Amino acid sequence: MTQKLFDIAGIGKERVHLAWVSSAEAQRFVEVVVNATESVKAMGKFDPKAFEYELAAVEMTLSGETLRWMVGKEVKITTKGDVYGRKWDVESFETILDAVLEREYQKNLIYKAVKEGHTCVRDIHDKIGLDLKRISYLLADLEKTNKVEFTGMKDRIPVFAVL
Amino acid sequence: MAEFEPKIVAFLCNWCAYAGADLAGVSRLQYPSSIRTVRVMCSGRVDPMFVLEAFKDGSDGVLVAG
Numbered sequence: 001m002t003q004k005l006f007d008i009a010g011i012g013k014e015r016v017h018l019a020w021v022s023s024a025e026a027q028r029f030v031e032v033v034v035n036a037t038e039s040v041k042a043m044g045k046f047d048p049k050a051f052e053y054e055l056a057a058v059e060m061t062l063s064g065e066t067l068r069w070m071v072g073k074e075v076k077i078t079t080k081g082d083v084y085g086r087k088w089d090v091e092s093f094e095t096i097l098d099a100v101l102e103r104e105y106q107k108n109l110i111y112k113a114v115k116e117g118h119t120c121v122r123d124i125h126d127k128i129g130l131d132l133k134r135i136s137y138l139l140a141d142l143e144k145t146n147k148v149e150f151t152g153m154k155d156r157i158p159v160f161a162v163l
Numbered sequence: 164m165a166e167f168e169p170k171i172v173a174f175l176c177n178w179c180a181y182a183g184a185d186l187a188g189v190s191r192l193q194y195p196s197s198i199r200t201v202r203v204m205c206s207g208r209v210d211p212m213f214v215l216e217a218f219k220d221g222s223d224g225v226l227v228a229g
Contacts, residue, residue: 002211016214017226023182030187030194032228033173037195040169040224048219055219062211 001071004098005061008105009054014039015046053112053128060108067104070097106130107138114148115162122157169197169223174213176206180228198226205229 003013017039019032048055061067074093081087113124121135139160142148151161175181181202187194199222203209206229214225 002214011218015218015224017224019180019226019228021180021183021228023179023186025183026187026190026192029180029183029228030192032226033194033198036171036173036224036226037169037197040171040197041167043223045167045169046218046221046223048221051218055215059212059215059219062215 001067001097001101002062005058005101005105008102009051009058011046011051011054011058012043014043053109053116056112057105057108060111061101061104064104064108066100070100103138106134107142110135110138111142111147111162114160119151119159119161120154120157170221171198171224171226172217172222173198173200173226173228174203174206174209175200176229177202177204180206183228 003016003018006016007013017032017036019036021029021032074097077088078090078093079087109128109130110124113127118124118127121132121139124130124135125132139148143150146163148160149163151159153159173180175184181200184200206227209227214227217225
């Protein structure tokens with residue numbers, strides 16, 4: 001999931017590796033390390049300052065309630081069933097999780113942009129590159145959860161601020 | 164200019180991957196030194212936030228092995 005998020009953020013899932021290595025598999029450990037080193041080398045140096053917004057948004061997404069609840073409830077929902085008694089299969093659940101991941105990430109990116117002073121939709125679009133309609137839609141979501149508020153109009157343009 | 168040497172933070176589970184790395188060391192197997200190991204008692208201990216902190220502090224890659 002973290003890999004997928006890094007891909008969405010543009011940092012690249014080649015930078016994050018997960019491998020199972022048993023204590024007797026020394027050769028395999030070497031292979032895993034060489035493989036990881038090669039793919040990270042191919043991606044080049046990582047500059048945290050260039051990805052300041054993305055890292056902040058990833059941090060908020062991973063530590064946020066929504067994601068943590070979904071991941072925590074996955075086992076129960078896919079084995080015993082959800083609150084309506086429907087049992088979900090793992091693929092459908094993972095599809096929904098991916099959609100939520102992307103949405104939460106975009107919302108947090110918008111939140112970070114507004115916090116840093118990009119207070120109208122066009123400004124946010126210029127900074128983070130998301131679709132205008134999508135930004136408006138997700139801003140409404142952020143208003144509902146009281147993270148962002150609509151502070152008024154400036155030259156007939158709506159202006160937002162973080163709460 | 165010297166070739167780019169990445170810094171990869173590796174979270175290794177004490178019982179499996181760390182022991183595997185130990186065995187690789189004892190058997191004198193060569194592997195790249197760009198790996199900086201962190202021993203954890205179980206790879207399940209590794210929270211996604213650890214991965215993020217590694218990147219924020221300037222690492223180029225993260226490996227979680229269990």
